[in-house]
Amino acid sequence: MNLFLDAFAWLADPANWSGPGSIPQRIAQHLWISLVVLVIAAAIALPVGAAVGHTGRGRELAVRVSGGLRALPTLGVLTLFGTWIGIGLAAPILSLVILAIPPLLAGAYAGFESVDRRTVDAARAMGMREGQIVGKVELPLGMPIVVGGIRSATLQIIATATLAAYIADDGLGRFIFEGLKTRDYAQMLGGSILVIVLALVIDGCFAVTQRLVVPAGVRATRSPELRSGPPRLRAALGQPITEGNPK
Amino acid sequence: MITAGRGRLVALAAVAVGATVALAGCASGDPLANGSGDGDGSTETIVVGSQDYYSNEIIAEIYAQALEENGYTVDRQFRIGQREVYIPEIEDGAIDVFPEYTGNLLQYYVPDTEATASDDVYAELETSLPEGLRVLDQSPATDQDSYNVTTAFSEENGVTSLADLKDVTTPITLGGNSELATRPYGPEGLTSVYGVDVAFTPIEDSGGPLTLKALVDNQVQLVNIFSADPNIAANDLVTLEDPEGLFLASHVVPLVSDKVDDELAEIINTVSAALTAEDLVALNALSVNEQQSADQIAADWLAEKSLF
Numbered sequence: 097m098n099l100f101l102d103a104f105a106w107l108a109d110p111a112n113w114s115g116p117g118s119i120p121q122r123i124a125q126h127l128w129i130s131l132v133v134l135v136i137a138a139a140i141a142l143p144v145g146a147a148v149g150h151t152g153r154g155r156e157l158a159v160r161v162s163g164g165l166r167a168l169p170t171l172g173v174l175t176l177f178g179t180w181i182g183i184g185l186a187a188p189i190l191s192l193v194i195l196a197i198p199p200l201l202a203g204a205y206a207g208f209e210s211v212d213r214r215t216v217d218a219a220r221a222m223g224m225r226e227g228q229i230v231g232k233v234e235l236p237l238g239m240p241i242v243v244g245g246i247r248s249a250t251l252q253i254i255a256t257a258t259l260a261a262y263i264a265d266d267g268l269g270r271f272i273f274e275g276l277k278t279r280d281y282a283q284m285l286g287g288s289i290l291v292i293v294l295a296l297v298i299d300g301c302f303a304v305t306q307r308l309v310v311p312a313g314v315r316a317t318r319s320p321e322l323r324s325g326p327p328r329l330r331a332a333l334g335q336p337i338t339e340g341n342p343k
Numbered sequence: 344m345i346t347a348g349r350g351r352l353v354a355l356a357a358v359a360v361g362a363t364v365a366l367a368g369c370a371s372g373d374p375l376a377n378g379s380g381d382g383d384g385s386t387e388t389i390v391v392g393s394q395d396y397y398s399n400e401i402i403a404e405i406y407a408q409a410l411e412e413n414g415y416t417v418d419r420q421f422r423i424g425q426r427e428v429y430i431p432e433i434e435d436g437a438i439d440v441f442p443e444y445t446g447n448l449l450q451y452y453v454p455d456t457e458a459t460a461s462d463d464v465y466a467e468l469e470t471s472l473p474e475g476l477r478v479l480d481q482s483p484a485t486d487q488d489s490y491n492v493t494t495a496f497s498e499e500n501g502v503t504s505l506a507d508l509k510d511v512t513t514p515i516t517l518g519g520n521s522e523l524a525t526r527p528y529g530p531e532g533l534t535s536v537y538g539v540d541v542a543f544t545p546i547e548d549s550g551g552p553l554t555l556k557a558l559v560d561n562q563v564q565l566v567n568i569f570s571a572d573p574n575i576a577a578n579d580l581v582t583l584e585d586p587e588g589l590f591l592a593s594h595v596v597p598l599v600s601d602k603v604d605d606e607l608a609e610i611i612n613t614v615s616a617a618l619t620a621e622d623l624v625a626l627n628a629l630s631v632n633e634q635q636s637a638d639q640i641a642a643d644w645l646a647e648k649s650l651f
Contacts, residue, residue: 175548175552175553178552178556179552179553179556182556182560182562183518183544183546183553183556183557183562183563184562261521261547262547262548263545263546263547263553263557264544264545265543265545270521270545273521273545274522274524277520277521277522277547278521279427
């Protein structure tokens, strides 16, 4: 328990809140790294996931690739990239992108897949082009699950971005590494607490976002549907169902 | 329903049994608790420990095999992490023999020590150890922090010693583990002792491949690598001389509990005396370059020296 008190004392020490290497600076670096990683990973994974979910093609491959990527230990990937491209932020960002792709990809294809095929067929019958179906039907209806994927990826990125400090002078991981190596456990634990709080706060923001992106039409009928609802509307709420003919 | 209920009961029982076995395993499975208490009579077991550092493990294995050749029963507790974990175990008598390094060990007990020359370090270490612990003779082999530059950097700037660094006109960045930033021989020591100002970049692999890569790519110009690391020779690095004694001399030295008697100490002292600095680099190279096991490296070295 004493260690926790020391950690909070470290967090409360004003000396740690200003100057180079201070807590605000490290938090800003940590968020910046996380944002860059999220944008790159989303640019890769979301279009691919949308294509897979929309067409239904390549699903097996997407599942296997994302499953395989999940098994990669990030520190190992980081060391591998580090020995190729050297120290600095490039190697950690690349390894974190690999970490973030599976949840983003899974969220995207599950989100697009979850939209009831009958809704899609109806849109097609009304004369919508494929692009319109993706943008105006599947994306809004699947959005809660897509955002869920982004939320899960972000949580993992923020927690793992501590590894950036392994080969760069960046991020909240610095407190953890430095505390560990110099036996300053108050600093180490304080740094960990900062990472946890940061992850929870950002996750909370995403939880709110996830509620807000439920389309108004679906939300309006939400509460009665959950009890007695026909499967079609439940599907629109984001639960993938397999009944019916998928095409 | 009955089948389902019974199935669930069986599953529950299995979990309960599994958990009990696992917990019992935890209770008696403390790897450091074994072999410590039951030590009376001539058949007592000597517990040899090592750090989680390949070179340290090789030395521990040499101690262990030397003791076994002399009729002792040895319990190996290797690859224990950091000093703050294993030192209390040695103090408690759970480990009897542990390869250590004079400078680093002294710094553990006396963080602000002034000693840097090897004899001073050893003398101060002998008086700084707590009750029940002692060090045997120090070996000529050293494995200490050292600052290294590339051959190209050394030739371009005419640098062979830390004292030459202050004449270098280009900015210098030092790379190493984050603790280096706060150690007395880190950037501050370089400024106060040699008048050199360096920037610092943390690379957390203890002079491993990432550190080497950063040095070779000129992302950093100065790195801290242990002097017995075979990579220094393999990459043609130049180890800078340290005329002012910035670094603590750090010889290989066995840290032992009071269970170690004169006869046993004699065996280990023989080993220590035979282990030269060149030997240690060569042994490390066998591990790093040839991927040989500590077991094999130790056996070959003992056979070659034919000490016993």
